Amino acid sequence: MAKIEPPLSHLPIKTADGGFYHGFSLDVTVTSKLAVGGLVLWAVAFPDQAGAILGGLNKFILANFAAWYVYVMAFFVLVCLALALWPAAGKLKLGHDDEKPEFDNFSWFSMMFGAGIGVGMLTWAVAEPIYHFRNNPDVIQGLATSENMDNFLNAYKWSYLHWGFSAWSSYAVAGLALAYFTYRRGLPLTIRSSLTPLFGSRLSGPLGHVVDIVAVIATILGVAQTLGFGVEQFVAGMSKIGIGGWLLNDEGNASTMGIIVALVIIMGASTLSALSGVGKGIKWLSNLNMGLSIFLLAFLMIFGSTWFGMKALFMGTLNYVMELPSMLFTVYRGDGTEMGAALEGWQGGWTVFYWAWWVAFAPFVGLFLARISRGRTIREFVLGAMIVPSIMCFVWFSFGGGTAIDMELNGAAGGAIFGSTDGAKIFTMTGLILGDYLGWAMAVLIVILLMTYLVTSADSAVLIVNTINAAGDEGPKARPHIIFWGVTLGVVVAALLLVGGLTAIQTAMVIGALPFSVVMVLMCLGLFKAIYRDGLRARHGVASVTVDAPLAAPAPAE
Template identity: 70%
Template sequence: MSIQPPLSDLPIKTAETGFYRGFSVDVTVISKIIIGVLVVWCIVWPEWAGEVLGAWNSAILASFAAWYIWVVAFFVIVCIVLAIWPTAGKMNLGAEGEKPEFSNFSWFSMMFGAGIGVGMLTWAVAEPVAHFGSNPETIMGITNGGTADNVRMAYKWSFLHWGFGAWACYAICGLSLAFFSYRRGLPLTIRSGLTPLFGSALSGVLGTIIDIVAVVATILGVAQTLGFGVDQFVAGLTRIGIGGLTDETGSASTVGIIVALLVIMGASTLSALSGVGKGIKWLSNINMVLSIILLGFFIIFGATWFGFNAMFIGLWDYIIALPELSFNVFRSDGVEGSESFLLAQWQGWWPVFYWAWWIAFAPFVGLFLARISRGRTIREFVLGALVVPALMCFVWFAWAGGTAIDLELNGGADGVIFAAQNGDKIFAMTEFMLAPIADILAWGMALLIVVLLMTFLVTSADSAVLIVNTINAAGDEGPKARPHILFWGAALGLVVAGLLISGGTGAIQTAMVIGALPFSLVMVLMAISLLKAIYNDGRREKAGVEAVTTNLNVTPAE
């Protein structure tokens, strides 16, 4: 049988007139209904919503914990294969000879800012501190929580959650979209990544369902990030002197949530209207520069040597343990309080939650990565998306979290940092470090962190709005999508507000874990499709059959 050219035409029905002109009405309207029902449910019946979401979450964690663990391990393996596979590595994500649109600095800045930057400001301090107190080794009695012998365990688990597994999820989704859109000329939407398996059937109901699942997962994944960010943003505003935004526990009050979301979503909507090449690019560059300044402060004036040890010893421990950590599933014996029960519970709270978060976040980050990575080779994309951002995360955790642990162990912090809310820990730490020198310096550092957090939040939110509109518009990135930016900006803000009101960040976490489950199956199929497509393209190249059907006549980023 002769080798045929690849499928390069996937028509998706869009409205020709009216408000939804240029949009897939089925995908857009059904996605809006699902998100709208979720918002109304959480705001009007918060207690009922919290109970139901909690029950669903428990059922998913009990039944699908192993699925989440093994799926992410599969994604890491696929990325390694793609990086070392000669046929795959040299393929260009675009026409032959096409060059990248963005410089490496802007590419890494946008990748890091949209993908994981917000989490750094909360969890780079909070997570090593949490694992320093409790982790599987402390549960099994191997190490002692809160003591020096538990530092290495704290970093092994922190690096696992924010390392190669996280970025493998993003890389798989982003590479699939870039490959099929920029080499095949297919629509820049999730369904295109499954064409090697389902072909032209994706023009119909099957493709509609896949894109709807992606839109809902995107909104819930970004809502998780914004939920953590809102708490920290309010904590920062309180630290710089703006009162009335927290409750008696120190968490963001309803007023604080509303104020923070109005500021963040208003700025992000304006940025989204300016497009990727303007607002998002410049915000990403700004927050990268501010990140370097803040990180430099921790490296120079924080626990320099402690952080150095945490970085390299933690990285060694993580890489050596990665095969076991990637596949190990803790099984509960059902006896509450037993060791196996506590281990399974811990795994549900941490690795399973994180894998669900990264999977839910993958349509957003993946499509965004595809959008900014045209013209790069597959090897360059995989290594750039997998290794560089992960190393940046490790550096943050080592010196920001290491400074917090060192100050508590050896620097006389006496619980000031550990006792603060997760989002407030970085502010408590910098205040403790600088207040003895000058209060104005502590205030200035808090202001810098607030500005940095704001740029990260806005970058994530405006990118998400643009991505959702691209999926709804059957992959069309043109300006006709802009009237709908206002709707999705408001919808995203309301989802965050509704879930926070109905049960705090725990409610967002629950909704996100639920929303990630169906998309995890889609991502597995995307990975398989990608491997099949690259293999077939290699065969086409040897047989002299044209495999690249795109061209350079593409509208550049705005």
Template identity: 60%
Template sequence: MRARETTATTFERKEGRVDLKPPLTQLDIPTTDGGFYDGFTRTVAVSGKIIIGALIFWAVAFPQNAGNLLNAINEAILATFNYWYVWTSAFFVVLCLLLALIPASRRMRLGEPEDRPEFTNFSWFSMMFGAGVGVGMLTYSTGEPISHFQTNPAVIQGLIAGSSAETVRPAYEWSFLHWGLTPWACYALTGLALAYFSYRRGLPLTIRSGLTSLFGSRLEGPLGHVVDIVAVVATVLGVSQTLGYGVEQFVAGVARVSGGAWLLNDDSTASAAAVITALVVIVGASTLSAMSGVGRGIKWLSNINTGLSIFVLLFFLIFGATLFSLQALFVGIWDYLTTLPWKLTTVWSADGTESGNELAAWQGSWTIFYWAWWIAFAPFVGLFLARISKGRTIREYILGAMIVPSAVCFTWFALVGGTAISLELTGQAQGAIVGTGLSDQLYATLAVMLPAGLATLMSAVVVVLLLTYLVTSVDSAVLIINTINAAGDEGPKARPHILFWGVALALVVGALLIVGGLSAIQTAMIVGALPFSFVMMLMGLSLVKAIIMDNLRKQADVPRTVGTIN
């Protein structure tokens, strides 16, 4: 019988006697029996809906008030918690690497000793990458290197001139920092904690389970409900940020392919009609995919977008600025690795000087924005990673979830962004790429490097690829939100709840895009990410404690996994 064991085993150690108990293997999270919320934790499900509904109403009914207050909170967070975001993100990277390398943890399996992975490596990488950063990568693989090519901390400090050959290396140092090990450490740590406690302890696959070695059965009540509610809100806002960028780029691509000027405003941003149309298409397809589950729709779409991604990369490798891009890739990786400790821990604060204020503003709008984005995305991607990673060892899981996706991001940024920088450096682009908006820069690069007909065709391929990434991200997010609301049970898939969260995501993005643009979504996301950053820190400490205690149990021959507890 699975239950809380109370019989202690005394383990003799040189430094004293330690009473060891088998780990907690049951977390009784209350769920509703029957009715509309059958199988769901009503407090979590209803509270999440109320908070997101209130945000939508506030943004639509009082746009100026919402914008002013969110901006004020955002400024306070960037001024007060800049050190927190930077140092906690560095901690996540270091902790993940240590867990993958230390013998005491790396050989542990996420499950019973006989468990093996459910998905092939290809499908595992495809689903992980598609849900993790696929949409943002398409937007930023051109836009970020181009932006850092124009200005970066070295330019702000007057060490080099912007938009020159000297800025190429710093451009990739910072691009790789933002899209390398750090985001995947955030995802990997969250997913590892959830998989460890779920598959080795038999606990529910929900966020609160990752804290059980610290708080135990107290997580069955209000404390656990608060943790899961924070995770749901962070997930909605993090996915909304990704969906917002995706919608803008989707509309820009359709406008390029179709010549539909009505899709864009005078400032080249997506019109309200275009945003609404795009959201209907994306969320409609995502909802249908979510209803089919992880093993069917999501897996199928992930394999498609991986294949299309490889095709686009090969196209840029053959027809882009190949030598320039490959040099940017290998030199960039070297620069990234050799400067990583410094870049992971450096914090610039406004000091009243022109240079100091600019550095603080630059870091707030880039590095800290990214760290908040990855943290807000972590409950969704982390739980999704845990869902698809049962049976893998900790070393296999961490290295697979950090090294491979980082390498793919580096390759994308080097081949796609490197081609754009080369076209600007050589004068072929004549400002056509740097002079357009973030969401249009990839299409502008294709338009400069290719004849009109081929550029339109490749832009259409990118639009299809973007759509598959968007659908994969949204349908995965809807399933994960429902899993959290259902106390970790994947069973309840009541269509009204899937439809609600699909529509809620569309309304959050649509409302914030129409009343405040991408900056409004970015601000709301940074605010929503802060509470979950504290949950993530506790999850890391909880995981470390659990691994240490399991190693002590192993030496004392005390049961460590649910399969050995009778």
């Protein structure tokens, strides 16, 4: 029998010894800056050409890789379930066997939810159930009627599909792989470390640089997508509370000046928060937005359509869980019929787009989850990261979207919610419930909540990008680099919004996510191989945890 070797616990990554890039990998940092900067300059200097080429690439990907995105997300769900149920894996600590979690459960869930999906709740918890209530694959196939109660649960199963277990399983996979190899092996907290069971020490060189560069680009584009939606809603909210009509254009969308003002506010606050680190600004903001979220959700549960929301939550969740296997593996392909084209178009515009968004978000959220999850077991991490935030999403969608649908069905909204832009729907709905004065006060609260979510997502992304660029160094980063990525993220969003609107950001993000989806599959394979090999090491008395044991607290003075 072959000798059981200890695991690889050293992965040197060359970093600059001095100068502006001191402590940073020049290969990763400079290349990713040039790639992102080149995209922005190209989009601004040649908007028509950029729009045409990005659009063509997007059509090519949707036509040829839609099935890949569908199946790869189903694979991530299965991976998480397998890891939670695998006895040998579930009890392993993300760290030394004696380590305790750094953050309490409330802060852990708050940071996880705020950085991962929180900002999307304020737009899509109301907008998406309404959209699917009007059109979804069941309506297209004639199995349900648009805007009718026989389509009510269908609206929720498709909303839950996009924001539930699939989304969070992709985050959990990325976070678990990073935490496992960093806190059990002592490897750098960067994407390449999770591939060491497959490629070994070769990841110190160009292969590892490529992996990290792909992760940085995917992160910037994925967060840009979130900020793009958030900026549109933030501008709508500022206009709603009376900041000024100049924030909107004639179509009711954010004007050029509105976009610039919103990004200056959001990215300025994000950069200041990022400079303070995870334990201060980001933790404080995460707890604040969780508290405000609970208040807003409680308002919707009490003063919104309570019974309607409860029905959406319990019956919708049951329907979603029962139909999840079918929805996870169904790929709609054009067959030359009008129905086939409509189904393929719907899946490309919704499901495939969401899967690309979550994959692009995974290096950022995954690395952030790893950073805040040291000391937890694999089972605790997987179930906590996959199920708890999903349930929070279901509750938000039930009472947010359920109230809006009920108000439209009973005539209380009179088509006002249907007629609002996606970002303005929640403001319209709460205004109708509360009236002018209290509605204005609620709009102010929602704008503040939206601001905290956007800042949490952006500042976390800036810190994560710098961690990857610094070869996994979690320590304080040079201020100029934090400021650079804060400004760059804002410029990317502004450039793509002003050139082609949200469509341009969506297109760039779908393209950027594709190579990282391959990396994520390799991360899963590497994780399974590592856990299996660690089981063999345990049976042969070979140490598999190579990090130092946590220091014991000093005894009190007598």
